Amino acid sequence: xxxxxxxxxxxxxxxxxxxxxxxxxxxxxxxxxxxxxxxxxxxxxxxxxxxxxxxxxxxxxxxxxxxxxxxxxxxxxxxxxxxxxxxxxxxxxxxxxxxxxxxxxxxxxxxxxxxxxxxxxxxxxxxxxxxxxxxxxxxxxxxxxxxxxxxxxxxxxxxxxxxxxxxxxxxxxxx
Amino acid sequence: xxxxxxxxxxxxxxxxxxxxxxxxxxxxxxxxxxxxxxxxxxxxxxxxxxxxxxxxxxxxxxxxxxxxxxxxxxxxxxxxxxxxxxxxxxxxxxxxxxxx
Numbered sequence: 001x002x003x004x005x006x007x008x009x010x011x012x013x014x015x016x017x018x019x020x021x022x023x024x025x026x027x028x029x030x031x032x033x034x035x036x037x038x039x040x041x042x043x044x045x046x047x048x049x050x051x052x053x054x055x056x057x058x059x060x061x062x063x064x065x066x067x068x069x070x071x072x073x074x075x076x077x078x079x080x081x082x083x084x085x086x087x088x089x090x091x092x093x094x095x096x097x098x099x100x101x102x103x104x105x106x107x108x109x110x111x112x113x114x115x116x117x118x119x120x121x122x123x124x125x126x127x128x129x130x131x132x133x134x135x136x137x138x139x140x141x142x143x144x145x146x147x148x149x150x151x152x153x154x155x156x157x158x159x160x161x162x163x164x165x166x167x168x169x170x171x172x173x174x175x
Numbered sequence: 176x177x178x179x180x181x182x183x184x185x186x187x188x189x190x191x192x193x194x195x196x197x198x199x200x201x202x203x204x205x206x207x208x209x210x211x212x213x214x215x216x217x218x219x220x221x222x223x224x225x226x227x228x229x230x231x232x233x234x235x236x237x238x239x240x241x242x243x244x245x246x247x248x249x250x251x252x253x254x255x256x257x258x259x260x261x262x263x264x265x266x267x268x269x270x271x272x273x274x275x
Contacts, residue, residue: 008177012185019189019212023196028205035208038189042215045185048177051222054234058218061241066211066248073204073252077259086202088268094198102191109183118179122226125234133231134238145242152246159253170261 008048015041028079028086032070039063050122053130182223190216203255203265207248214244 001009018037025031039062046055080086123129134142189212196209218237225233259265 002176005177005181008181012181015185016188016192019192022208022212023192023199023205028202031205031208035211038212039215042189042219045182045219046222049182049222049226051225051234051237054218054222054237057238057241061245062211062215066245069248069252070204070208073207073255076256077204077265078263079202079204079265086205087199088201091199094195097198098191098195101194102187105187105190106184109180109187113179113183115178115180118227119176120179120182120223120226121176121229123229123231125222125225125231129231130234130238133235137232138235141239145239149242149246152250156249156253159250160256 004048008045011041011044011048015045026086027081028074029071032067032074035070036063036067039067046125049120049125051125053125053127179223179227182219186216186219186223189213189219201266201268203258203267203270204252206267207251207255210251211244211248214240214247 015038018034018041021034022031022038025034039058043055043058043063046052046058193209193211193213193216196212197206200206200209218240221233221237221240225231225237255265258270262270264270
């Protein structure tokens with residue numbers, strides 16, 4: 001194993017432990033904080049794969065924005081504490097499905113790419129490279145995705161408006 | 176240099192964990208978090224293959240996936256908060272009006 005691979009294994013193990021804790025944590029806020037560990041570890045993997053720009057985007061968007069959004073979502077909804085309250089009764093079936101998918105994927109990956117044959121020789125994923133590709137070959141997808149993001153944000157504001165007439169009418173009828 | 180299979184197996188573990196979370200959790204926000212884990216696994220795969228094929232396109236698409244994930248979380252949490260306001264619960268197994 002090279003030093004790079006040892007660094008990768010350390011970061012990946014941290015990410016996997018974080019992911020396991022996200023799906024087993026008894027407290028929803030802890031789950032969100034373990035998600036931070038997993039997302040940061042993924043950013044570390046991007047850095048080790050020389051995808052520099054993507055690593056910083058991952059930190060900015062995922063750790064900086066999406067996790068904060070999750071924390072706000074958790075604060076605005078009352079969440080109980082404890083596994084029984086947060087998990088449903090079919091944990092065994094879910095575990096079997098997850099394990100089957102994992103086994104299948106690992107078999108396929110090793111079967112297709114071998115263990116020692118394929119080694120990555122990374123190209124630099126700097127902001128220059130990525131930006132050049134976006135604004136030369138992928139301008140139309142870029143515009144489409146900007147529009148999607150705008151539509152989603154406006155939709156989220158419309159959905160969660162407090163003075164929604166439908167909600168108010170229902171509340172009044174109930175009261 | 177890093178073996179491609181190691182990166183792909185890391186992403187497979189993240190994806191399988193996300194699948195378990197989606198199936199086993201009943202709190203809607205935790206289900207959304209598990210979906211984020213799965214999207215993240217897809218991004219790791221995209222970057223790994225971008226480096227394997229010596230082609231920057233995979234990283235560009237990983238950026239697009241991050242954008243879609245942000246949009247999805249925004250809409251998803253708005254829906255969750257709306258459900259909470261109407262039903263006072265966000266357990267996905269209790270919101271079954273559209274179930275056959």
